[in-house]
Amino acid sequence: MKKIKICAAAAALLVLLAVLTSCGKTDEVLYVYNWGEYLADGSYDTMDVLAGFEEYYEELTGRTMKVYLTTFDSNEDLYAKISGGTSRYDVIFPSDYMIDRLRNEELLLPVNIEEVCEEYGAECFYDHIGEDFRGLYYDPEDKYSVPYTYGRVGIIYNSTQVDEEDCTGWELLWNPKYAGKILQFNNSRDAFATAQYLLGYDLNTEDPAEWYACYEKLLEQKPLIQSYVMDEIYNKMESGEAAIGAYYAGDFFTMLQVNEDLRFFYPENTSIFVDSMCIPKGSQNPENAALFMNYLLSEEPAIECAEFIFYACPNDLVFENEDYQEDMGEEVMEVLYPEDLRFSAELNVNGMRNLSPETLEYIGRLWEDLKISGGLPTGVYITASVLALFIAGIIIYNVFLGRRRSKWY
Secondary structure, three states, rough: OOOHHHHHHHHHHHHHHHHHHHHOOOOOOEEEEEEEEOOOOOHHHEEEEEHHHHHHHHHHHOOEEEEEEEEEOHHHHHHHHHOOOOOOOOOEEEEEEHHHHHOOEEEEEEHHHHHHHHOOOOOOHHHHOOOOOOOOOOOOOOOOOOOEEEEEEEEEEEOOOOHHOOOOHHHHHHHHHOOOOOOOOHHHHHHHHHHHHHHEEEEEEOOHHHHHHHHHHHHHHHHHHHEHHHHHHHHHHHHHOOOOEEEEEEHHHHHOOOOEEEEOOOOEEEEEEEEEEEEEEOOOHHHHHHHHHHHHHHHHHHHHHHHHOEEEEEEEHHOOOOHHHHHOOOHHHHOOOOOOOOOHHHHHHHHHOOOOOHHHHHHHHHHHHHHOOOOOHHHHHHHHHEEEEEEHHHHHHHHHHHHHHHHHH
């Protein structure tokens, strides 16, 4: 009888443990790998699009979903993660030239949004992608990518620290007057692009001599640089710690909300880009990934994301929405959607493309050498000087205190 009671108690305990451990579990998971602050997340009175998708998915399928978001700083960081073969991301957000590289190396899966939507009886929103964003060079059959945002690179500067007459073009990033106040991209393609435009070279040159000339130009710039940045540019420009930085147009308006002294301009020649949603080869849930992409193309999430990140949107449901245009304002619309921008034509002619393995390897060596040699950025010297003074102060204080103690004892 005692054994029966013990067994019954043990069985009840096992059932209780099973119930407890099952609480909070979801039927499906989705792993998203994206740029930082690139999806509306509920802050600043926006919708939380990840939570919104989880609700949409449950209504559509009857199953629960949990989305996990991880962020990256550059296309090169994304490539290192995806090409390693150990990641299990379901949706990634690479830029055009990186999509070209991933596609050529067979690291992407086809995106079958229309088929998946038909299977689940969901409305498909892919048809609202503008014609200017179809058949682009990095995915000519529109098989592996869904355009998410686009834009051009320009220069952000602080109007209280930088003279307006100096804001003429890329040479501003090499102006010794602003030594220690200049920021440079912390990724090789964008950083080299600033030098390529300054020297009049093709962004996609395969000539080692031209890449080396750009390396020398960046080496010449290095003593003027406060630091190499990606998302760190927000704090530095918003706080006034830095005064000049090349970056993507949409991010300027995010910074402007914090620091009204900031200004922006497009140099005469600049790079154009498109970021798209893709499914990497390691995805365990390509169908759910396609449903997630389709959800982000629907009107409310698409508008919320476009307003949150201030990037131009290739989705006609966004661009043609009068409330969106009014919310963004005339100044923002003129910068993000300039009339002289004919996207497909400019990107196919003037956009970054994937380069040969030999050239990529060469650029990698030049970039690594630039970062570790030829002197440190000014900001590093300042930090080191402050640290040295602090240490010197501690030593002097301890020596003085030691002398006083010797008198006391």
